[in-house]
Amino acid sequence: MQPLTFFDIPSTKGHVSWSPNTAKVRMTLNYKRIPFKTTWLSFPDIESNHKSLGIPANPVGPAAYTCPAICDPNNVNSDMVVMQDSFPIVKYLDATYTGPAHPSVFDQVGGAEGGGGGMAISLLVQNILNTRLYPHIIKITIPKVPTLLDDRGVEYFHRTRTARFGVPLSELCVDPEAEWRALEKEIRVLSDVLVASQERGGGPFFMGSVPCYGDFCFVGFLVWIKAADERDGERVFAMGQGGCFQRLVDACKPWLV
Numbered sequence: 001m002q003p004l005t006f007f008d009i010p011s012t013k014g015h016v017s018w019s020p021n022t023a024k025v026r027m028t029l030n031y032k033r034i035p036f037k038t039t040w041l042s043f044p045d046i047e048s049n050h051k052s053l054g055i056p057a058n059p060v061g062p063a064a065y066t067c068p069a070i071c072d073p074n075n076v077n078s079d080m081v082v083m084q085d086s087f088p089i090v091k092y093l094d095a096t097y098t099g100p101a102h103p104s105v106f107d108q109v110g111g112a113e114g115g116g117g118g119m120a121i122s123l124l125v126q127n128i129l130n131t132r133l134y135p136h137i138i139k140i141t142i143p144k145v146p147t148l149l150d151d152r153g154v155e156y157f158h159r160t161r162t163a164r165f166g167v168p169l170s171e172l173c174v175d176p177e178a179e180w181r182a183l184e185k186e187i188r189v190l191s192d193v194l195v196a197s198q199e200r201g202g203g204p205f206f207m208g209s210v211p212c213y214g215d216f217c218f219v220g221f222l223v224w225i226k227a228a229d230e231r232d233g234e235r236v237f238a239m240g241q242g243g244c245f246q247r248l249v250d251a252c253k254p255w256l257v
Contacts, residue, residue, distance in 0.1 A: 003035040010040040018227035020220035027216040030255035118212035125214035139173040144228040
């Protein structure tokens with residue numbers, strides 16, 4: 001098996017996944033034991049790289065070309081598979097790399113319910129993140145992302161995000177404490193689910209002892225906040241009852257490399 005190429009965004013803190021979108025794909029690749037190599041792309045280089053490889057533009061969303069993206073040379077039925085966007089990538093990986101050597105992130109065996117259910121909990125976690133958590137945390141964390149970027153990335157990020165949000169990043173968050181209060185209220189449901197699952201299944205994941213893609217989505221969210229601001233990370237980790245958020249992240253750390 002040839003290694004896939006995985007496209008990620010570099011950080012001033014070293015070659016680590018800090019973006020929530022790339023982190024969840026990196027965890028999926030590692031958990032499923034799919035060989036891959038990482039190509040690091042500064043923000044302004046993403047579009048030209050993807051176009052040169054024939055990666056189709058995103059049909060929806062604020063950016064036509066983003067990371068994560070992959071090139072898979074192992075497709076026996078056609079040319080190399082090239083694609084972007086985390087959820088389509090993970091669905092492709094889970095459908096393509098199957099069997100005991102490549103455990104599923106959607107169809108678990110041995111979780112808290114005794115098997116299956118990974119897709120349902122993953123969709124639930126994604127929905128909560130996208131509709132109830134990100135609307136608050138982006139106002140706090142997005143302005144801090146440039147501290148993670150190289151000089152070209154900083155200029156690109158300020159320019160494109162100012163255009164996207166309609167205000168300079170310094171003006172994105174009008175009332176930080178109001179956003180934190182709203183986040184703490186909304187995140188409680190994931191804390192409750194994690195605690196209940198951990199108590200029932202004896203493990204740190206949403207399904208107990210076996211991880212699913214939903215775990216990787218939430219861990220990506222948590223590590224993104226902490227990467228951008230250590231104190232913000234401590235604050236959001238403390239919102240997990242009994243340390244459940246920290247236990248989840250610790251359990252997933254081997255797959256973040």
